[in-house]
Amino acid sequence: MEEIKIPLRAKKELDKLLQGNKNFVNGTPTAKNMCLDTLRKFAFHQEPYAVVLSCSDSRVVPEIIFDCGIGELFVVRVAGITAGPNVIESIEYAVKKLHLPLLILLGHDDCGVMKYAKEHYPEKTEDFQSIMSCVYPVLDKNEDITCHNFFAQQHTYWVEDVLMNKSKIIKNAVEKGELYIAKCHFDHSTGLVNLI
Numbered sequence: 001m002e003e004i005k006i007p008l009r010a011k012k013e014l015d016k017l018l019q020g021n022k023n024f025v026n027g028t029p030t031a032k033n034m035c036l037d038t039l040r041k042f043a044f045h046q047e048p049y050a051v052v053l054s055c056s057d058s059r060v061v062p063e064i065i066f067d068c069g070i071g072e073l074f075v076v077r078v079a080g081i082t083a084g085p086n087v088i089e090s091i092e093y094a095v096k097k098l099h100l101p102l103l104i105l106l107g108h109d110d111c112g113v114m115k116y117a118k119e120h121y122p123e124k125t126e127d128f129q130s131i132m133s134c135v136y137p138v139l140d141k142n143e144d145i146t147c148h149n150f151f152a153q154q155h156t157y158w159v160e161d162v163l164m165n166k167s168k169i170i171k172n173a174v175e176k177g178e179l180y181i182a183k184c185h186f187d188h189s190t191g192l193v194n195l196i
């Protein structure tokens with residue numbers, strides 16, 4: 001894990017989510033806020049404590065793998081955690097309006113977007129152009145990548161760069177110590193979320 005100091009509020013939430021992931025892996029989930037009563041409690045407001053940028057992949061379900069219930073996570077899901085304009089603005093909303101201290105970038109193994117990009121790079125494909133335009137820069141810098149999982153991790157680092165370069169709201173929040181970006185990788189075979 002990197003040496004950057006994690007702001008206290010973000011560390012508390014990150015520790016909670018990593019413990020939740022251990023609960024999931026151990027088959028001892030504790031999430032209780034999954035009922036209609038919880039939904040009613042939050043009928044007119046929300047109080048999540050982290051924003052998660054996750055892949056749309058059906059196997060990567062943040063609330064389940066972090067052992068969370070309704071109202072805990074502000075989740076942005078998009079194929080390949082690709083950071084296009086709407087995705088960036090969704091995260092900005094979480095930072096600026098909901099004042100969330102923690103952003104988790106949740107890449108994962110066996111990601112279909114990484115496989116597709118690797119198969120077609122550097123071709124400008126007819127389909128998925130905006131998604132590929134978010135992923136190809138990683139291959140521009142690492143053309144010899146053969147492992148999709150390593151590719152996914154490099155892509156997660158790249159997404160952090162994109163967010164910092166394209167979003168003043170995110171950059172300012174990070175520089176002021178109000179937001180911490182945790183880069184994570186989810187492994188399907190173990191269920192573990194690891195910081196990278």
Ligand SMILES: [Zn+2]
Binds near residue numbers: 079080108112113
């Ligand atoms: Zn994926």
